[in-house]
Amino acid sequence: MTKVIDVELRGIMKKFQNNVVVQDFNLQVEQGEFISFLGPSGCGKTTTLNMIAGFLDPDGGDLLIKGQRMNGVPPYKRELGMVFQTYSLFPHMTVAENIAYGLKLRKIGKQEMQERVNRVLELVKLPNVADRYPKQLSGGQRQRIAIARALVIEPSLLLLDEPLSNLDAKLREELRDELKRLHQEIGVTTIFVTHDQEEALALSDRIVVLNHGFVEQIGTPHEIYNQPASEFVHTFIGKTNRMEGEVIATEGDTVTLRTTGGLLVQAAGQKHQFALQQKAVIFVRPEKIKLTEAADTAQPNRVKGHLQLASFLGSYTECEVATGAHTLSVKVQMSDKSAEQEAGKTVYCQWNAEDVLVMPVERG
Ligand code: ATP
Numbered sequence: 436m437t438k439v440i441d442v443e444l445r446g447i448m449k450k451f452q453n454n455v456v457v458q459d460f461n462l463q464v465e466q467g468e469f470i471s472f473l474g475p476s477g478c479g480k481t482t483t484l485n486m487i488a489g490f491l492d493p494d495g496g497d498l499l500i501k502g503q504r505m506n507g508v509p510p511y512k513r514e515l516g517m518v519f520q521t522y523s524l525f526p527h528m529t530v531a532e533n534i535a536y537g538l539k540l541r542k543i544g545k546q547e548m549q550e551r552v553n554r555v556l557e558l559v560k561l562p563n564v565a566d567r568y569p570k571q572l573s574g575g576q577r578q579r580i581a582i583a584r585a586l587v588i589e590p591s592l593l594l595l596d597e598p599l600s601n602l603d604a605k606l607r608e609e610l611r612d613e614l615k616r617l618h619q620e621i622g623v624t625t626i627f628v629t630h631d632q633e634e635a636l637a638l639s640d641r642i643v644v645l646n647h648g649f650v651e652q653i654g655t656p657h658e659i660y661n662q663p664a665s666e667f668v669h670t671f672i673g674k675t676n677r678m679e680g681e682v683i684a685t686e687g688d689t690v691t692l693r694t695t696g697g698l699l700v701q702a703a704g705q706k707h708q709f710a711l712q713q714k715a716v717i718f719v720r721p722e723k724i725k726l727t728e729a730a731d732t733a734q735p736n737r738v739k740g741h742l743q744l745a746s747f748l749g750s751y752t753e754c755e756v757a758t759g760a761h762t763l764s765v766k767v768q769m770s771d772k773s774a775e776q777e778a779g780k781t782v783y784c785q786w787n788a789e790d791v792l793v794m795p796v797e798r799g
Contacts, residue, residue: 439466441501441592441624442487448495449482456482458648460496467622471635474645475671480628481596483645487626488594489513501591513592516585516623520597523581524569530556530580531565537588555583558617575606579613586621593625599634611637632672636660644668662706666797669718676724676763678717679796682709690793691735692717696760701735702791714796721766723790726754730783737785738763745778756784 442464449457457479464470472480485491486498489510498505500513524533531552538548556562559579569577578598585593598614599607615638618625629635635642636656644651644659644667652664663669670677680694689703692715700717709715730737740763744755754765763784 440464440499441466441468442626443499444483444487444496445499446496447483447486447493447498449479449486449491450494456648457486457493460650462643462650462653464624464626466624468640469618469625469627469638471627471629471639471642472645473629473632473635473642473671474651475630478645479648480630480645484594484596484626484628487592488515488517514588514590515592515594516588516590517594518578518581518585518596518598520600524577524584526569529566529568530561530572533569533580534584534587537584541588551587555587558586558620559583560613574602575610578602578610582614582617586617586623590623593623595625595627597628597630599629599631607634614638636672644671646671663792666716666718666794669792669794674721674764674766676719676721676761678719678761680715680717682711682713682715685709685711689788690715692793694761696758698738698758698761699735700791701788702793703788705793707793707795709793709795715793716796718792718794719763719786719790721753721764722751722768724763724765724784724786726756726765726767726782727785728783730785732783736788736791737783739781739783742778742780742782756782758784 440463444460444462447457447460448455460483472483474480482491486493489505489508492507505513525536528536534552534555535548538551552565556565559582561576561579564572564576572580582598599610602610611634627638639656641653641655642659643653646667652659652668659668660672663672669675678694678696678698678700680692680700682690683693684691688705689701690705690709692700692702694700694717702717732739738758740756740758742754743757746753752767754767756763756765765784
């Protein structure tokens with residue numbers, strides 16, 4: 436089956452005065468895809484979204500929506516639904532009037548308008564609030580209405596700029612699941628801006644990781660998490676242990692290293708080629724390290740330590756283990772028999788070679 440491309444960015448560049456904030460952005464968004472732009476504050480996520488929406492014009496490159504070049508085409512001609520971080524509902528209009536606003540502009544008849552408003556209210560699971568004013572709704576409800584208002588025009592593309600950021604943790608998670616369900620139900624092509632790794636992982640078909648206006652990596656959540664293209668991607672996407680070391684042996688895709696702290700580490704399944712004595716950075720995720728009562732520390736990936744911190748967090752315990760040169764962060768799942776950890780005791784850390792990621796030291 437040929438895939439349909441809904442949005443295409445070809446070498447997009449944007450600058451403010453002489454400051455280039457988005458550089459050589461290339462992306463093809465397939466019909467029905469849920470894409471996230473993920474990155475730290477100021478990396479160019481919103482600027483790129485605003486170019487797709489038509490609020491900003493690129494200074495270089497081509498932007499295509501459904502195969503048509505859109506550079507210079509105003510937002511209202513793009514048939515997009517957009518939801519922002521702040522609720523941006525009209526305070527003097529009822530929920531129904533807010534949602535119907537875009538339909539009125541499009542001169543949709545009264546009966547169809549009412550039917551469509553009711554349909555999207557059902558879709559966001561708020562069928563009984565049509566006559567209320569925004570101030571009579573909670574933050575989460577307001578954001579659902581903002582989503583309903585974006586969907587009612589049946590947009591070809593839904594753009595979401597940090598729509599969950601203003602909500603508290605629990606509500607955020609609830610609405611995140613809701614967004615996922617909505618997307619599965621209606622399948623509208625969606626671009627979602629966030630600086631929250633978990634949100635991007637949970638929602639996306641593919642994630643675009645941005646840093647300083649550059650695309651670091653485009654991939655599925657699994658690819659981004661397990662096969663990061665750079666140190667930046669790996670460290671941005673979740674907590675990790677970082678050690679520096681030198682390659683002392685290689686065999687096929689297995690690399691053995693000695694860390695600066697004298698620890699022997701072996702890494703299997705590495706995609707980079709390493710030379711003997713090459714300097715490298717080594718990463719092991721906290722959830723990949725096991726704490727045991729005893730281990731043969733002459734073997735690689737095993738080290739004796741002192742448990743100096745154990746924070747019980749419900750489903751897991753976050754531990755900090757001092758091993759001499761390295762302090763390791765370890766996440767112990769509560770299904771694990773040895774789960775009840777107490778600070779002060781001697782423990783052994785061990786992990787599998789398949790769970791180690793080695794990268795050449797980045798230049799610059
Ligand atoms: P955040 O998560 O904080 O919103 P972001 O990744 O969305 O960050 P952008 O808002 O796209 O980042 O901003 C990218 C860069 O462009 C930043 O350095 C910002 O200061 C700059 N910038 C954005 N808008 C303008 C503007 N209108 N004039 C000048 N500089 C701007």
